[in-house]
Amino acid sequence: MEEMEEELKCPVCGSFYREPIILPCSHNLCQACARNILVQTPESESPQSRRASGSGVSDYDYLDLDKMSLYSEADSGYGSYGGFASAPTTPCQKSPNGVRVFPPAMPPPATHLSPALASVPRNSCITCPQCHRSLILDDRGLRGFPKNRVLEGVIDRYQQSKAAALKCQLCEKAPKEATVMCEQCDVFYCDPCRLRCHPPRGPLAKHRLVPPAQGRVSRRLSPRKVSTCTDHELENHSMYCVQCKMPVCYQCLEEGKHSSHEVKALGAMWKLHKSQLSQALNGLSDRAKEAKEFLVQLRNMVQQIQENSVEFEACLVAQCDALIDALNRRKAQLLARVNKEHEHKLKVVRDQISHCTVKLRQTTGLMEYCLEVIKENDPSGFLQISDALIRRVHLTEDQWGKGTLTPRMTTDFDLSLDNSPLLQSIHQLDFVQVKASSPVPATPILQLEECCTHNNSATLSWKQPPLSTVPAEGYILELDDGNGGQFREVYVGKETMCTVDGLHFNSTYNARVKAFNKTGVSPYSKTLVLQTSEDTDSEEQTLPFPVPSERLPLRRMSPFSSTLNLQPSFPGRSYFDFRPSPHQLSLHSSLQSLNAPVDIKKLLAVAWFAFDPGSAHSDIIFSNDNLTVTCSSYDDRVVLGKTGFSKGVHYWELTVDRYDNHPDPAFGVARIDVMKDVMLGKDDKAWAMYVDNNRSWFMHNNSHTNRTEGGITKGATVGVLLDLNRKTLTFFINDEQQGPIAFENVEGLFFPAVSLNRNVQVTLHTGLPVPDFYSSRASIA
Numbered sequence: 001m002e003e004m005e006e007e008l009k010c011p012v013c014g015s016f017y018r019e020p021i022i023l024p025c026s027h028n029l030c031q032a033c034a035r036n037i038l039v040q041t042p043e044s045e046s047p048q049s050r051r052a053s054g055s056g057v058s059d060y061d062y063l064d065l066d067k068m069s070l071y072s073e074a075d076s077g078y079g080s081y082g083g084f085a086s087a088p089t090t091p092c093q094k095s096p097n098g099v100r101v102f103p104p105a106m107p108p109p110a111t112h113l114s115p116a117l118a119s120v121p122r123n124s125c126i127t128c129p130q131c132h133r134s135l136i137l138d139d140r141g142l143r144g145f146p147k148n149r150v151l152e153g154v155i156d157r158y159q160q161s162k163a164a165a166l167k168c169q170l171c172e173k174a175p176k177e178a179t180v181m182c183e184q185c186d187v188f189y190c191d192p193c194r195l196r197c198h199p200p201r202g203p204l205a206k207h208r209l210v211p212p213a214q215g216r217v218s219r220r221l222s223p224r225k226v227s228t229c230t231d232h233e234l235e236n237h238s239m240y241c242v243q244c245k246m247p248v249c250y251q252c253l254e255e256g257k258h259s260s261h262e263v264k265a266l267g268a269m270w271k272l273h274k275s276q277l278s279q280a281l282n283g284l285s286d287r288a289k290e291a292k293e294f295l296v297q298l299r300n301m302v303q304q305i306q307e308n309s310v311e312f313e314a315c316l317v318a319q320c321d322a323l324i325d326a327l328n329r330r331k332a333q334l335l336a337r338v339n340k341e342h343e344h345k346l347k348v349v350r351d352q353i354s355h356c357t358v359k360l361r362q363t364t365g366l367m368e369y370c371l372e373v374i375k376e377n378d379p380s381g382f383l384q385i386s387d388a389l390i391r392r393v394h395l396t397e398d399q400w401g402k403g404t405l406t407p408r409m410t411t412d413f414d415l416s417l418d419n420s421p422l423l424q425s426i427h428q429l430d431f432v433q434v435k436a437s438s439p440v441p442a443t444p445i446l447q448l449e450e451c452c453t454h455n456n457s458a459t460l461s462w463k464q465p466p467l468s469t470v471p472a473e474g475y476i477l478e479l480d481d482g483n484g485g486q487f488r489e490v491y492v493g494k495e496t497m498c499t500v501d502g503l504h505f506n507s508t509y510n511a512r513v514k515a516f517n518k519t520g521v522s523p524y525s526k527t528l529v530l531q532t533s534e535d536t537d538s539e540e541q542t543l544p545f546p547v548p549s550e551r552l553p554l555r556r557m558s559p560f561s562s563t564l565n566l567q568p569s570f571p572g573r574s575y576f577d578f579r580p581s582p583h584q585l586s587l588h589s590s591l592q593s594l595n596a597p598v599d600i601k602k603l604l605a606v607a608w609f610a611f612d613p614g615s616a617h618s619d620i621i622f623s624n625d626n627l628t629v630t631c632s633s634y635d636d637r638v639v640l641g642k643t644g645f646s647k648g649v650h651y652w653e654l655t656v657d658r659y660d661n662h663p664d665p666a667f668g669v670a671r672i673d674v675m676k677d678v679m680l681g682k683d684d685k686a687w688a689m690y691v692d693n694n695r696s697w698f699m700h701n702n703s704h705t706n707r708t709e710g711g712i713t714k715g716a717t718v719g720v721l722l723d724l725n726r727k728t729l730t731f732f733i734n735d736e737q738q739g740p741i742a743f744e745n746v747e748g749l750f751f752p753a754v755s756l757n758r759n760v761q762v763t764l765h766t767g768l769p770v771p772d773f774y775s776s777r778a779s780i781a
Contacts, residue, residue, distance in 0.1 A: 008155050011129045016155050021145040025133045028148055038124045149227050166212040168193050181215030183208045240269040348409040441472035441515040441522045455607045455643055456505050458530045461497040462513050472515035482507035502644040503532050608767045609643035617676040630761035636679040641752035650722045651770045658761040659714045665760045666690035667718050670753035680755035687743045689731040698742045708739035
């Protein structure tokens with residue numbers, strides 16, 4: 001019953017309805033509250049004045065106009081009709097329910113009727129506080145609205161059923177318990193309110209005050225008021241108008257507007273509507289029952305979610321702990337190998353120390369003996385032993401010269417831990433939720449107009465089909481080895497564009513892509529054929545690159561061909577260096593993209609590249625679009641170029657912008673996994689020339705060879721020539737070859753490399769032709 005209480009309260013005053021009336025919108029109001037929210041309309045705007053003046057605006061248009069005025073004023077808290085002198089702006093108050101209450105624009109005239117039924121001002125308008133529909137009142141005023149006797153009866157029964165003590169109806173804030181009830185006033189009073197509002201003197205002295213319980217009973221036993229017709233106050237309702245859907249009296253059928261309407265007996269319609277309401281309530285009751293069961297289900301779900309969360313967290317912790325234990329065990333095994341290597345190196349060095357110590361002691365003894373023999377004055381005695389001593393001295397000297405003074409063991413540990421696959425697996429560690437009902441994503445489409453090659457790099461772009469409704473969580477890009485071999489994964493991620501570096505020059509690659517989500521993997525896209533830049537013989541001179549558009553017009557067509565020859569994917573690691581590309585290259589370097597008059601071999605004989613910040617040591621400082629580098633450390637640090645070479649002849653130069661305190665920077669080539677925190681050439685992954693201000697040396701795997709006079713200063717130029725056709729590496733200083741050919745039999749994938757410290761700054765120059773004297777010498781050979 002308490003849940004019904006809000007339905008029994010007036011939206012204006014917030015109290016239980018007193019003498020409720022029914023508005024045309026089917027909402028209810030207390031009769032007194034309805035009078036409080038009346039608003040008087042200007043005389044010139046009334047429907048009567050409009051009809052008298054012959055205005056073409058209908059009553060319906062007037063009501064709509066009036067509603068617009070009320071809406072606009074309700075937002076500001078004032079009810080008025082601005083612009084009319086007869087209707088001054090009147091501030092509004094708020095009811096307990098938050099509804100604005102507009103006081104009457106003029107005091108009601110004295111009348112013999114009760115205040116609630118007294119005549120209202122002419123041309124008054126009432127707006128429903130719940131649905132905001134407006135209605136112009138006719139001459140009957142509020143008497144034209146029917147009274148809701150059923151609602152009064154429900155409120156009486158509800159109040160009688162409440163077990164709590166009756167409260168005073170006149171207390172303003174916290175109602176106190178009522179002590180008496182006036183039968184004539186029909187009001188419950190507490191003692192303070194009775195003394196203040198109902199003193200026992202004057203006309204009020206004749207009123208009968210009874211206890212609250214007796215007053216409740218007298219209310220229940222009082223005869224029910226009979227509903228009368230609103231148009232004919234002396235007639236009771238006897239029939240029901242089906243068209244107007246309202247009770248009417250006999251006189252309404254004879255004289256009123258319902259004379260031509262279909263009517264039915266009031267009792268029959270009363271039973272029919274009760275039956276319809278009961279049926280509607282049955283459906284609503286079923287929905288309420290289902291809602292209660294659903295709430296129980298949701299509460300059970302809350303408990304189940306909490307239990308599952310605890311269980312899942314425990315399982316997750318156990319799985320992560322297992323991974324940590326496995327990593328700790330592997331760590332212990334690797335440390336054991338390092339300790340074993342450590343002990344082996346110490347044993348070899350200590351054995352060599354012991355051996356050298358014994359041999360040095362023997363040598364020292366022989367030397368002291370020989371000195372004493374030299375002091376001998378007997379010639380014949382000296383000559384008897386001199387030949388033997390000379391042979392022993394030469395033999396001992398030869399023994400020291402056979403690698404005895406060379407360390408048998410290096411101080412470096414020939415162990416390199418590759419943890420990148422494990423780190424990648426840890427970063428990709430995630431929850432897997434497989435739903436059989438969810439489909440796999442559609443096959444991606446390669447965007448041929450955005451795919452291109454540049455030097456030995458390829459940029460590929462793809463997208464989902466336009467009508468695809470299944471989202472993709474990521475993509476897998478695969479390339480073959482350039483010789484029609486197995487496909488390898490070169491990129492896995494969410495990007496839809498990727499640039500693959502480190503490809504072979506003058507090679508043809510096949511590329512394909514597929515999408516994946518939690519359910520599975522899509523089919524492969526069409527296979528795309530990529531042609532990397534072509535290397536040429538050294539005598540073929542090159543044009544500046546990139547060529548301006550006015551010198552090298554491009555065809556606006558796809559430079560690649562696509563086929564439907566799909567091949568299965570084979571797992572395996574790739575040596576390709578991949579990175580997402582935020583932009584596409586504007587110049588296609590494949591053969592098909594250039595017009596015939598251009599000598600393509602000459603155009604593509606050189607490679608343009610810069611230093612690679614992604615693979616460099618963290619102490620390297622880049623500037624000038626990654627063409628200039630220096631270092632923040634006093635130790636040597638390595639930086640590589642972005643482009644790798646495996647075929648052809650390539651030449652680049654580095655100018656020394658700053659050279660302080662005579663350091664020895666190193667220039668050369670290296671593998672992608674070269675050590676970055678030591679001088680270039682210290683390990684077996686780099687081939688370099690390191691040079692100071694006076695001389696230079698070649699170095700590979702910490703082996704120093706071919707000391708050559710001539711060094712570098714500020715402004716010097718160091719050239720590096722990598723001839724992979726002849727498998728040689730040559731160095732130049734200020735356009736002069738420095739020493740002989742530095743290294744021979746070099747093959748594989750090489751990246752330009754430099755090592756330097758904070759005392760050196762160099763700038764890279766690429767796209768250069770091979771030196772003339774080397775070209776002529778190569779042509780003679």
